[in-house]
Amino acid sequence: MSQIRHGVNGHPPGPHWWASWRPLWQWRHDRIAPVARIMREYGDIAMCQMGRLHFYFLNHPDLIQECLVTRHRSFKKDRYYDFLRIVLGDGLLGSEGDQHLRQRRMMQPAFHRQRMQAYGETMARYAVHHRDKWTDGKQVDMAAEMMELALAIVGKTLFNSHLGAEARKVGQALEHILPMDDRYVGPFGEFYRSLPLRANRRFNAALRQLDELLFRLIREHKKSGDVGDLLSMLLLAQDEEDNHHMTEKQVRDEALTLFLAGHETTAIALTWTWYLLSQHLEVEERFQHELDHVLQGRPPAPADLAKLPYTRCVFAESMRLYPPAYIIGREATEDTALGGYRVPRGSQIIMCPYVTHRDPRFFPDPERFDPERWRPELVEQRPKFSFFPFGGGNRVCIGEPFAWMEGVMVLAAIGQKWAPRLMPGHAVELDPRVTLRPRRGMRMTVHRRETSPAGHGDAAQAGQIVQDKV
Numbered sequence: 001m002s003q004i005r006h007g008v009n010g011h012p013p014g015p016h017w018w019a020s021w022r023p024l025w026q027w028r029h030d031r032i033a034p035v036a037r038i039m040r041e042y043g044d045i046a047m048c049q050m051g052r053l054h055f056y057f058l059n060h061p062d063l064i065q066e067c068l069v070t071r072h073r074s075f076k077k078d079r080y081y082d083f084l085r086i087v088l089g090d091g092l093l094g095s096e097g098d099q100h101l102r103q104r105r106m107m108q109p110a111f112h113r114q115r116m117q118a119y120g121e122t123m124a125r126y127a128v129h130h131r132d133k134w135t136d137g138k139q140v141d142m143a144a145e146m147m148e149l150a151l152a153i154v155g156k157t158l159f160n161s162h163l164g165a166e167a168r169k170v171g172q173a174l175e176h177i178l179p180m181d182d183r184y185v186g187p188f189g190e191f192y193r194s195l196p197l198r199a200n201r202r203f204n205a206a207l208r209q210l211d212e213l214l215f216r217l218i219r220e221h222k223k224s225g226d227v228g229d230l231l232s233m234l235l236l237a238q239d240e241e242d243n244h245h246m247t248e249k250q251v252r253d254e255a256l257t258l259f260l261a262g263h264e265t266t267a268i269a270l271t272w273t274w275y276l277l278s279q280h281l282e283v284e285e286r287f288q289h290e291l292d293h294v295l296q297g298r299p300p301a302p303a304d305l306a307k308l309p310y311t312r313c314v315f316a317e318s319m320r321l322y323p324p325a326y327i328i329g330r331e332a333t334e335d336t337a338l339g340g341y342r343v344p345r346g347s348q349i350i351m352c353p354y355v356t357h358r359d360p361r362f363f364p365d366p367e368r369f370d371p372e373r374w375r376p377e378l379v380e381q382r383p384k385f386s387f388f389p390f391g392g393g394n395r396v397c398i399g400e401p402f403a404w405m406e407g408v409m410v411l412a413a414i415g416q417k418w419a420p421r422l423m424p425g426h427a428v429e430l431d432p433r434v435t436l437r438p439r440r441g442m443r444m445t446v447h448r449r450e451t452s453p454a455g456h457g458d459a460a461q462a463g464q465i466v467q468d469k470v
């Protein structure tokens with residue numbers, strides 16, 4: 001008997017219920033391959049059913065737009081966010097409805113252009129400082145290096161904490177917290193969490209440690225007033241509609257949300273970019289040429305963002321192939337419809353930028369790394385949601401401008417001086433968990449560029465500035 005259920009009874013096509021358990025079971029071990037298989041096999045919208053639970057898979061930009069934008073009121077974040085809410089409380093990532101709207105309104109000024117300029121200067125300074133610690137031929141795990149740099153940047157821009165002394169503690173606590181998602185999500189999650197297990201004790205201790213640290217930083221910031229970082233902005237934020245200020249608990253939730261959402265994703269995007277550049281030397285050459293031509297050996301600055309279009313295209317193309325947030329999920333809060341099909345309340349909606357970004361209808365020869373795809377005239381021809389690494393609609397990533405600025409500043413500062421090469425024998429493999437990490441990191445050797453930038457003294461000086469300030 002065929003395992004394919006064609007679109008009948010108002011349902012989109014997909015495997016019959018007795019064949020649905022397989023991809024859903026496989027998903028526990030591999031979060032991309034089974035999703036890709038369903039999307040490629042059944043088309044733009046597919047459905048798997050397990051008991052009363054319906055899973056809808058969307059693989060067309062119009063359907064993704066329908067879910068994230070046109071009908072967003074019929075959906076909330078999916079069940080994974082139940083776990084994030086344990087950690088992040090009512091922070092922007094997991095809050096819903098009016099509360100989300102108000103928090104978003106209050107946080108938006110922290111990402112205004114003027115603030116971005118200041119963050120951009122910090123990003124460039126920290127990137128120069130980081131690259132100047134490397135020596136020619138040094139072997140590094142680029143994933144760990146980018147994580148350390150992104151952590152330091154977010155530590156400084158968020159908490160005004162020098163070179164991540166505090167930020168590192170938060171990072172370590174999160175390493176005990178985040179891997180618990182598998183156990184805490186699902187029907188037995190709450191029961192598991194109540195058991196007197198070592199893993200639970202470690203989780204609770206790490207959460208307490210985070211709280212102590214964050215509340216201390218908040219109290220210190222309250223005393224010192226506006227020091228130009230994100231935490232100051234959160235403390236100053238006021239909702240103009242009802243003069244509401246955030247409580248300390250709300251500031252804690254938002255600060256931790258920004259910290260969590262703001263470092264790993266960018267670090268991963270940068271890691272994959274270095275990998276891709278090392279495998280495409282003609283692209284790397286053009287990238288280096290742009291840096292040398294525009295920067296003339298001086299360190300990058302926020303004003304260079306607009307002058308480095310190719311670098312931006314390289315970063316975009318890297319996020320097309322390796323979107324750090326490779327799955328975006330929703331849950332229907334009411335009976336609704338997508339693509340003309342009925343979607344019952346409680347259905348889980350799965351969108352996968354990793355798969356849609358590799359759809360040959362929108363990106364011919366999709367596996368090829370080609371930053372030329374990002375020429376404005378080509379972008380205009382594609383549907384908006386053929387590329388959605390930052391999501392879309394009212395829940396679009398609030399840190400998107402921050403991520404572009406950081407991506408370009410870090411690529412420029414490091415690419416100006418170093419050409420990283422993959423270490424022979426290092427097998428590059430995906431490890432799709434919360435984000436799209438490379439399994440076993442990214443072992444690379446950093447080689448000093450042959451045409452070392454003229455006026456490198458300036459850059460060394462910028463590195464000195466960081467050291468002076470820490």
Ligand code: HEM
Pocket residue numbers: 077092093094104257258261262263265266269323324325328329388389390391392394395396397398399400402403
């Ligand atoms: C390359 C880097 C980044 C990527 C790929 C990324 C991706 C995303 C995506 C896909 C979403 C939407 C999730 C959904 O709709 O379910 C999101 C939301 C969010 N991101 Fe980012 N992000 C990045 C960097 C950042 C940075 C740097 C920050 C903060 C400094 C940040 C803070 C947030 C927050 C607070 C939300 C929740 C927004 C809301 O629901 O209103 N992200 N991000």
